[in-house]
Amino acid sequence: MKLHLIDRSTPRDTSFTAKVHEDSNFLKLWHYHPELELVVILKSDGNCFIGDGIEKFEPGDVFLIGKNTPHMWLNQEAYFADDPELVAKSIAIHFKKDFLGDHFFETPEMHHLSELFDRARFGVKFLNLQSEFLETVQTMLSLDGFHKTIAFLNILNTLSSHKDYKLLASSGYMKSFKVKTNKTLDRVYAYIFKNFNKDISLDAVAKIANMNATAFSRLFKRVNGKPFSRYVSEIRIGYACKLLLEEKVNISEVCYEVGFNNISNFNRQFKIIMGCNPSEYIKEHVNSYQEG
Template sequence: MKLHFLDRTIIENNSFAIKENSYPYFLRIWHYHPELELVYIKKSTGTRFIGDSIERFSEGEVILIGPNLPHMWLNDKKYFSDSSNLVAEAYAIHFKKDFLGKEFLNAPELKNVSDLIETSILGIKFVGLDHKVIALIKELPKKRSFEKLIQFLEILNSLANHTERVLLSSKGYLSFFKKSYNINRDRVLQYIFNNFNRSITLVEVAAIANMNPTAFSRYFKKTHRKSFKEYLNEIRVGYACKLLTENDYNITRICYESGYNSVSNFNRQFKKIMGIPPSEYLRQHRII
C-alpha cells in the first residue's frame, strides 16, 4: 500500500477537532498525520491496520493513535457491494500533542495523561471501557467550546487511568521509534538504527557505550527487557514491515535490505516476531 499524508489541520479557534462520521465505508487510504487521533467505532466491521498491527475490528472499540503512525480501517467486502445498505459510523477526535500549549501537560496533575500521549506512539486499544466514557465521547460534538474542552480532558483522564489496554504496533517499527531520554543510551540506539541493515556485533555496540560486552549485555537486557540480539531482530523486522507495506520490493530484496544475509533466517525471525511469514504479511497489505 502506498502511504499518504492527510491534512488534519485543526480549524482556527479550536484546540482539537471532533467529527461524527457516517459513510457507506471508511476511507480506504493507508495514511498518517502529525495529529493524534482518538477513534470510537460506533458501527462497522473489517480489518484494522495500525503500524505493523493487523487485526479485525468491530463496533464499540476505542483506539488512540499517536502522531505520524500509519493507519487505516478497511471495511469488509460486503460494504463495497453495489447493493449494500450498510453504514460505517465512527467518532474521530484529532488533536496535537501540545494542543493546550507546550507546558500544559507538564503539570503534575496531568502526568497520567502525558504518559498516555507518549505511549500512543504505538497505538493503544482500550479494552472493557466503562460505558460512561463512551457516552462522553458521543456527547462531545454537542458541547459548546469551554464545556467541550473540559469534557475532552475528562475523557483523556479516564483513558489514562484505564489499565486494561493493548499496545498495537511493535517497537521495532522503525519510522515511529520513540527516542530515549538517556543521552548515552540514545547514542547506542542511534548507532543501532544507523547500522541495523548490516552485520553488527554486541562487541562494537558495547564500545559505543564505553562498556565491556558482558556488562553491556546485562545493562541492555535490564533496560529493554530483552537481549541485544532480540532487540536488533525487532528493529530489522519492523523495518521489513515498513518496506513490505510501502514499497514494491520482493521478499528476497527486503531480506537483505533489512540486514539479513539468509532468506530462511529472515522468514524465521519475521514469523517469530509477527506471528505470520512475510509472504502472508505482504498479501494482507496488498489487498487494495
Template sequence: MKLHLLDRTNLKHSSFSVSHNNYPNFIKIWHYHIELELAFIKKSAGTRFIGDSIEKFTEGEVILIGENLPHMWLNDEIYFQESSGLGAEAVAVHFKKEFLGEGFLLAPEFTMIRDLLEKAKRGIKFLGLDQQVMEDIESLLYLDPFARMVKFIEILNTLAKHDHYEQLASIGYVNSFLKTENKRLHRIYEYVFKNFKKSIQASDVANEIGMNASAFSRFFKRVHRKTFTRYLNEVRIGYACRQLLEDKYNITAIAYESGFNNISNFNRQFKTIMGKSPSIYAQFHAQKLELQI
C-alpha cells in the first residue's frame, strides 16, 4: 500500500481551513499531511485506519489527528455500489499548531489546548461528546472569518477539557518518541526508541537515567500505569504493525526485527496488545486496503 502526502495548503490565506465533504464515499487513499485534522463524521460507516489503529467507525464520531500521522476512512463495500443510495458526509478542519502564531500556545491560557495537540500525535477519538460540539464544528462552515476563529478556539478548549477519549495509534507507531517537559521521561523514551530492537531490561534504562532498578520500576508504573516491560512490548508491537502495514518482511523476520528473540513470544505479545494474531492482522489489512486501492 502506497502512502500519499496530500497538499492541504489553504489557498484562501486563512489561518485554517474548513471543508465540507459530501460524496457517495470517502477518498480511498492512505495519506498524511503536515496539518493537524479535526474530523466530524456526520454520515457514513466503515473502517478507520489511523497509524496502526484499525477500527470500525460510524456517524457522529469526532477525531483529532496529529501532523504527519497516516490515516484513512474506508467505507463499507455497499457504499461503492451505485444503487446503494448511501453517502459519506464529514466536516474537516485542517490547521497547523502555530495557526495563531509561533508563540500563542506558550500562553498559560492555552496550556490545555497545547496538551491536547500533543496527544493528537497518536490520534484521539472523543467519546460521549455533547451534540452541541458537533453542531459547533459544522457551524464553522458558515461563520465569518473572525467568528470562525473564535468558535474554533472554543471548540479546541472544549475538547481539551473533555476527559473521555481514546488515543488510537500505538506509541511505537509514531515517527518519533512523545515529547515531554519531564527530562527524565524524555531520556527514557529516547533510550527505548534507540534500543528497542536489542535485548534491553528495565535495569538498563534505570542505569541510563541514574536510578536503581526498583525505584525506576515504581516511577515508571506510577507515571504510565503499566510496567516497563508492557510499555516496551507496546513499542515493539507498534513497530511490528508498521512493518506489517507496509508489507516489508514476513512475520518471522518482523518478529526479530522488532526486538523479540523468539516467534512464540512475539505472537503471544502481539495478540495480547492488538487483540489478534499477526497473520490475522496482516490478512485483515490486505483485504480491506490492498484489494480496494
C-alpha cells in the first residue's frame, strides 16, 4: 500500500475548507497533505491509522491531524458490502498553519493555538467533548466569510484548552518520517498498519522494501531504535490495550484479534511492553477509563 500525496488545497476565495463528506465508506487510502485536518465523525465506525498509531473511531469522535502526517480511515468491513443503510459521514476541515497570514499565529495572543498545531503532528484525539462542540462545528458550515473564520478560531480555541486528549503517533515514528526521503519505509509502515492483526513475516516485509532480511533488519532498527519484531508487537499491544479497556471482548479474544497466535505469547509480550499482564492492566485502568 503506497503513501499518497492528496491535494487538499483551498480555493482562492477562502482561507480554509470545511465540508461534509458522506459516502458508503471513508477513503481507504494511506495518505498525507500539507494542510492540517480537523475531523468530526458523524456516522460509521472503524479504525484510523495516524502515523504508527491505531485508534478506533465512532460517531462524535474528533481528531486533529498535523501537516504531512500520514493517515488513513478504515471503516468496518460491513461498510464495504453495498448496504444502503450504512453510511460513513464526517465533517473535514482542512487548513494550513499560516491560513491567516505568515505571522498571525506567532503573536502572543495566538501562542496557544500554535502549540495545538504542533501537537497535531502526532495526531490528536479529543476525549469527552461536550455535545455543544459538535453543534458549533455544524453551525459553522452555514456561515460565510468573516463570521465563518471567527467561528473556526473559536473552535480551535476550545480544542487548545481542552485537557482530555491523547496523542496517537509515537515520537520515534514522527522523527523518522520524511515525506521525500523515506519512501522505502513508508511502504513498510503502510503494510504493517494494514496487516498488523495478521501474520507478518520479516521476509515478506523485507521483500516489500526490496532488501534482504538482514539488511532490512539493520535499517529498521537504526531508524526506529528497536527491532522490527518489537515494533510490530508494540502496535499490537497498543491496540490490545484499547480493546481491553472497552471490555467488549475477553482477553483470549483480544489476543487473536490483534494478531497473536497463542495466548501465552500474547501474555508474555504484553508484560514485556506494558510491565504487567492483561488482567492486571484491566484492574488498574478500566475504572479510570470508564470514569473519564
